[in-house]
Amino acid sequence: MDLEAVAAISRLKYRYLRCLDTKSWDEFADTLVPEATSTYGEYLQFESRDALVAFMRNTLGPHVITEHHCDHPEIDVHGNKATGVWYLADTVLIPEHSMILRGAAFYHDEYVLCDDGQWRIAHTGYERTYEAVVSLRDLPSFRMTSNRWASVLAEGPWSMAENPRAS
Template identity: 55%
Template sequence: MSDDVLARLDAIEQIKALKYRYVRCLDTKQWDDFADCLLPETTGAYAGLDFADRESLVAFMRKNMDESMVSLHQVHHPEIEVDLEAGTATGRWYLQDKVMIEKYSYVLEGAAFYTDRYVRTPDGWRIAHTGYERTYEVEMSTKDLPNWKLKVKPTH
């Protein structure tokens, strides 16, 4: 295998690890580590919810994804293209997510396609833009599910 192929495969693996860290830190509410996945000028676009920079994106998540919200974000089926010379990459991911807020008897399940841009920095790959377009959402009340119980274990 050529050095170029190996470098491209290494970059793809690093970008996968970055995206997995992004969703893990989101779900575990590790906001400093979540922010570290993003460039200061990162933009975000989540199905009509737009952010101009990392500061506003992280502040929104920190405020709205409080301890009463339990979430699950899984990304898979990555399609990653790397430009080694430019130190940039693009990625497309399939998202499956679930959000539960017990005090509001609320559950949301959905899926979407993420589209990301990445930049290689001296500290490794970082997200320059992230966002998704929904393919579906299902909202339900746990009041309609009489046996529904939520048990949460600390993750950090």
């Protein structure tokens, strides 16, 4: 087993998740090859890095807070290509709609070692094992006490200053 490659691919996946959650879109794009494909569940499919990044930027902008955790990697390296299966647990907080989504899935990824010596994702995607949605209106004790993007949302429909649940 090529432990250096496994470590580099693990670091790549963690960076993909960090950049997704911090909305660092340029760095997120750099985790993918230009022709990367992706499939999230049954209905979301993308045929290029640009299409995926544009979708994530628009869908998971500052109005949505995400938390993605991947662990239990099963990575197989075959020269300059590799495959990986990861367990995903995620939380998506959508204040504008007063909802929280929780879920789990298994990512199935393909990686390539690029000319610059960096591993990048050639294909990523997951199949959900479950997904559940809870209305924040059903949780009277819910309070948002911190939000990295609060200043961006200060004039939006769910600003911390205007929302009684935010304090």
